[in-house]
Amino acid sequence: MEQVNEREDFTLVTRKPYFGLPTACPICLPVYIYLKFARLPFHLAFNSTYPDSDIIPYVESGTYVACNNENGGVIECLKKDGIVDLDNGYQSVPEWISMKALISSWLEEALIYELWVGSDGNSVRKIYYPDLAWPIGKVLFLQQVRTVKQQLGITKENSDRREEEIYNRASIAYRALSTRLGEESFLFENRPSSVDAILLAHVLVTLHALPVSCLTNCTLSVYIGSLRSI
Amino acid sequence: MANAGGIPGPEQKPEALNPNLDEIEEEEEEDDDVVEEEDDDDLEEDDDAAQPQRKSRVDRPKIENLFRRIRNGPVPLRVHDVIVKGNTKTKDCLIEAELDAIRNATTMQEIIQAANIINYKLRELECFDSVEITLDSGPPELPGTSNVIIQVVETKTPLSGQIGTYTKGEAKSSTVEGSLKYKNGFGYGDLWDASLAYGFDRSAEVSAGVYLPRFKGLVTPMTARVFLQSQDWLKFSSYKEQSLGLSLGLFSIRHHDLVYNLAWRTLTDPSHMSSNTVRRQLGHDFLSSLKYTFKFDKRNSPLRPTRGYAFVSTTQIGGLAPDSRCLRFLRQEFDLRFAVPFGFYRTALNFGISSGVVLPIGRDFLRMSTSLPERFFLGGNLSPICSLGGPSALWGFKTRGLGPAEPRRQVRGDSSDENADASERDFLGGDLAVSAFADLSFDLPLRWFREKGIHGHLFACAGNVAKLTENEYRNFSLPKFLQSTRSSVGAGIVFPTNLFRLEVNYCRILKKSSHDHGKNGIQISLSAPL
Numbered sequence: 001m002e003q004v005n006e007r008e009d010f011t012l013v014t015r016k017p018y019f020g021l022p023t024a025c026p027i028c029l030p031v032y033i034y035l036k037f038a039r040l041p042f043h044l045a046f047n048s049t050y051p052d053s054d055i056i057p058y059v060e061s062g063t064y065v066a067c068n069n070e071n072g073g074v075i076e077c078l079k080k081d082g083i084v085d086l087d088n089g090y091q092s093v094p095e096w097i098s099m100k101a102l103i104s105s106w107l108e109e110a111l112i113y114e115l116w117v118g119s120d121g122n123s124v125r126k127i128y129y130p131d132l133a134w135p136i137g138k139v140l141f142l143q144q145v146r147t148v149k150q151q152l153g154i155t156k157e158n159s160d161r162r163e164e165e166i167y168n169r170a171s172i173a174y175r176a177l178s179t180r181l182g183e184e185s186f187l188f189e190n191r192p193s194s195v196d197a198i199l200l201a202h203v204l205v206t207l208h209a210l211p212v213s214c215l216t217n218c219t220l221s222v223y224i225g226s227l228r229s230i
Numbered sequence: 231m232a233n234a235g236g237i238p239g240p241e242q243k244p245e246a247l248n249p250n251l252d253e254i255e256e257e258e259e260e261d262d263d264v265v266e267e268e269d270d271d272d273l274e275e276d277d278d279a280a281q282p283q284r285k286s287r288v289d290r291p292k293i294e295n296l297f298r299r300i301r302n303g304p305v306p307l308r309v310h311d312v313i314v315k316g317n318t319k320t321k322d323c324l325i326e327a328e329l330d331a332i333r334n335a336t337t338m339q340e341i342i343q344a345a346n347i348i349n350y351k352l353r354e355l356e357c358f359d360s361v362e363i364t365l366d367s368g369p370p371e372l373p374g375t376s377n378v379i380i381q382v383v384e385t386k387t388p389l390s391g392q393i394g395t396y397t398k399g400e401a402k403s404s405t406v407e408g409s410l411k412y413k414n415g416f417g418y419g420d421l422w423d424a425s426l427a428y429g430f431d432r433s434a435e436v437s438a439g440v441y442l443p444r445f446k447g448l449v450t451p452m453t454a455r456v457f458l459q460s461q462d463w464l465k466f467s468s469y470k471e472q473s474l475g476l477s478l479g480l481f482s483i484r485h486h487d488l489v490y491n492l493a494w495r496t497l498t499d500p501s502h503m504s505s506n507t508v509r510r511q512l513g514h515d516f517l518s519s520l521k522y523t524f525k526f527d528k529r530n531s532p533l534r535p536t537r538g539y540a541f542v543s544t545t546q547i548g549g550l551a552p553d554s555r556c557l558r559f560l561r562q563e564f565d566l567r568f569a570v571p572f573g574f575y576r577t578a579l580n581f582g583i584s585s586g587v588v589l590p591i592g593r594d595f596l597r598m599s600t601s602l603p604e605r606f607f608l609g610g611n612l613s614p615i616c617s618l619g620g621p622s623a624l625w626g627f628k629t630r631g632l633g634p635a636e637p638r639r640q641v642r643g644d645s646s647d648e649n650a651d652a653s654e655r656d657f658l659g660g661d662l663a664v665s666a667f668a669d670l671s672f673d674l675p676l677r678w679f680r681e682k683g684i685h686g687h688l689f690a691c692a693g694n695v696a697k698l699t700e701n702e703y704r705n706f707s708l709p710k711f712l713q714s715t716r717s718s719v720g721a722g723i724v725f726p727t728n729l730f731r732l733e734v735n736y737c738r739i740l741k742k743s744s745h746d747h748g749k750n751g752i753q754i755s756l757s758a759p760l
Contacts, residue, residue: 013509013510045510047510047512047513048513049512049513049514049515050512050513050514051513051514053512053513055502055509055512058509060506060509063505063637063638063639063640064639064640064642065509065639067502069502070502081642131555132514132516132555133516133551133553133555133556134553134555135494135516136494136514136516140514
């Protein structure tokens, strides 16, 4: 840790801000919130020309880099490298692990579905392709939509069934989280952890980045209302 | 512009009258009394092989008189009609587009010279196995006129394959290329090709294109090329570059060349070890640019110049698209060189200076950064003699081996960080580059070497690269730039071939920066003329 503290300043490189958020990307925002929770000073920089990169977000300091696509993600890298660890003591708590799994799977699936498939795509165009020339942005968008459908197992035949499944799971997850959170500010022991950062990022993107029509048409809005207290 | 094998090169352009006529004239001068040598006396091609001698004896005095008149001065003669025969597939308009000069000729000499040029241009189309131009007498009622008969034999094998070295508009250096060509598919002299190429700058390319000698009445040929190109710079700058695009050769005459490039370019780093600057540049770019090249090369050889001079200026403007999000930059390169003969052992001194600058276009452009692939990099296994067209080569330094550099990413391992290789750096290139060289070439004493063209050379070179953008221009000063200039000297042997110039040199670095990749020792350089 001493060696880490002697390093140069940290810089978090994310995708660009939009919708009033410091970064509108649902993968980058949890890292931003985590570093804020940890009160680690850092600069914020943006990469707006590599929307299909899996290394973004990343944290760099001198020649040290913690990338999104290595060792479980940036947050796990920072923990493993001894830079910042808010999950101290939670690793063996089953409920914490299951909450994290719930958010990282069902809620993340629902958000990805809404952003890329369920909505008209305007949000993701603003988040990922604002600085790319139209032909490139268009091709990458179509490629990513195809990738998301493959990832979620959506085909022409089962699209309705999968959509219902995704919304149902999200509803269950929101109910569980709402119950767990209650009136507290954080999910566990009244101190922030990576789970809180991931959940808060998810809620902020859902509230601010998704079109209003999606919120009113799906049951997510019922449970998002209860999470507004966060 | 691609100079595929088979197309007559500039050195084969007709500069004199038809060689048959020259031979006849020389015979006339050497032996006016000889009557037995009659086969070469025909101005017209004589199909009557059964009576060559009798017809020749009858025509000989006339032809002698004709050549006497040609030698003495212009012989008035106009072209009444031009008849084209043999083109079943090739459109008439393609051939007739070359006939203006001969139609407007007013003397025999002009007609013969124009016929030579037409012959060359038609052969250049690569559509014909043979082209014969015959001057026949005009109608009797119109004295002083002649009919020109152009007999072409269209190629029977439109499909061909070849391997060679080329330079195309979108390529940054020469390439070794294998290609399949289909000639004259639509009868417009169109040349279609598909090719695989490997460049000397570690690039690979798959492309397909078409060459149109006469597109919609334009004077110069047009080319269009679709390409997928990749360049691997992982070892030097921790990134790979892939480009998918279209290149249009808009205009190409003797000294001027204008090319439009439209490309989707992606920089990636599969190693995940790039430095901060390179990592920030990874991603996609849209390139829409015009590149104008003015080239004036009066050297007697591009591989071993011993006399002459050359000047090249290349201007490239990027950002020519309605979408403001494409890459906007201005890039300018100059290259000037001279070759001075000394008059013994074919000794010649070649010297030259190259410079280049690239800047982004936009408000506060000096605060912006230039795209990595557009920057200047010096070094590599190239010879400055061959690399005409901007600063790139510097003897003794490895590819991209000098200039601004940044440490690569260090991965925390089980061992302590002190064991990690701190010398691994990414070379980032610069916005400004200047290089100069002097090369003294000479024949070697042994006759065998001289016959093969193998010769020796002594050389010295210097160069430097600097960053100006991202406010670095505030730290730039000419004295500092000159003081930090790298330099090297050396000697070696040159093995020129028809396609390449191979050099085996001993280089000694005189001055370099601590992070530069250059060292004393034997270096092999392989380059093709640009």
